[in-house]
Amino acid sequence: MQFNKTTLALACLFSLFSLLNLNAAQAQVLPEAVVGVKIPLVSKPTSRPMTVAYVPNFNRYYIADGGLAPIPGDMDMAVSKSQIHVYGAAGEFLQSAKPGYDNRSIYFNTNTRQLESVTYNISSGAGFTPNTGIFALDLSENGDLLESSSQVFAFNPAFGDAATMPTYDAEGKRYFAKQEHSNIVWIVALDKREKVAEIPLDIAAAGALYDDISDHYVAYTGISGEELVVLDVDHKAALVFDLKGKLVGKSQLPPTMKLRSQNHFNGLGYANGMLFVYHEPEGEFGTYYGFKISDQAK
Numbered sequence: 001m002q003f004n005k006t007t008l009a010l011a012c013l014f015s016l017f018s019l020l021n022l023n024a025a026q027a028q029v030l031p032e033a034v035v036g037v038k039i040p041l042v043s044k045p046t047s048r049p050m051t052v053a054y055v056p057n058f059n060r061y062y063i064a065d066g067g068l069a070p071i072p073g074d075m076d077m078a079v080s081k082s083q084i085h086v087y088g089a090a091g092e093f094l095q096s097a098k099p100g101y102d103n104r105s106i107y108f109n110t111n112t113r114q115l116e117s118v119t120y121n122i123s124s125g126a127g128f129t130p131n132t133g134i135f136a137l138d139l140s141e142n143g144d145l146l147e148s149s150s151q152v153f154a155f156n157p158a159f160g161d162a163a164t165m166p167t168y169d170a171e172g173k174r175y176f177a178k179q180e181h182s183n184i185v186w187i188v189a190l191d192k193r194e195k196v197a198e199i200p201l202d203i204a205a206a207g208a209l210y211d212d213i214s215d216h217y218v219a220y221t222g223i224s225g226e227e228l229v230v231l232d233v234d235h236k237a238a239l240v241f242d243l244k245g246k247l248v249g250k251s252q253l254p255p256t257m258k259l260r261s262q263n264h265f266n267g268l269g270y271a272n273g274m275l276f277v278y279h280e281p282e283g284e285f286g287t288y289y290g291f292k293i294s295d296q297a298k
Contacts, residue, residue, distance in 0.1 A: 037089075042285070048066050048267070049266065050066030056108070065084070066120065068080050079100030107168045116134055116135065119132045158186070164180070167217075178217055183210050185199040185228065201239075205247040206247050251291070260280050273297035275290070276290050
């Protein structure tokens with residue numbers, strides 16, 4: 001049979017569509033995590049290196065310390081001494097400031113266009129303490145962090161554990177809060193005082209136990225079908241789940257990394273399409289690695 005130009009064009013078009021569909025079907029969690037950025041800390045954290053945010057307007061990373069919260073009854077400690085440190089796109093240090101909060105998670109809220117912080121004990125699970133809740137951190141016109149802020153929301157028991165490091169889903173306007181000593185993630189809406197739902201992560205499918213993984217942190221990626229990520233500290237891997245808690249992939253971190261106890265409780269974040277992991281032994285004060293763990297991350 002002799003092919004004419006129309007037949008040939010249709011065949012090429014079909015091949016192109018097939019290739020595009022194949023590529024889409026093969027989109028997946030990367031078997032081995034790829035380093036996207038490294039941020040060596042230039043000074044000792046004021047407390048514990050807690051988490052990382054990225055503000056695209058300024059192409060800057062904001063690394064928050066957590067801890068040193070006010071002591072009840074101690075009038076000399078009105079605010080936490082924990083600082084937030086600002087770094088450029090290539091990991092260069094720019095400045096530090098002390099907004100005064102015991103930060104558990106910080107993130108750029110694309111709905112409000114604000115850098116926001118969720119504090120320790122937002123749930124009031126450890127009893128009421130001052131300066132707890134969600135706060136908008138003020139930035140200058142060039143992205144410098146100021147020491148002023150405003151409250152977005154007060155405490156809410158729907159977050160569960162006092163030490164949880166919630167992650168924010170801007171599109172769904174909801175939070176995901178991992179509960180300690182478990183594989184359970186709570187879904188939280190600020191207008192409700194109880195959890196909306198809970199997600200049991202199938203960590204057993206990855207060969208992990210609840211005490212192998214990060215105790216307080218779960219990342220929300222915004223990637224359909226790959227929404228939630230926890231760090232398997234003991235096996236040096238990022239475990240990726242869908243919103244039903246089904247394991248969809250495992251991305252191995254470099255075997256040379258020496259993860260320590262703080263990686264169970266802090267030193268984690270998800271920003272600019274990367275999972276951030278604090279590597280304490282590297283550099284004078286430790287280094288944050290930003291890992292790309294999915295070929296769908298933007």
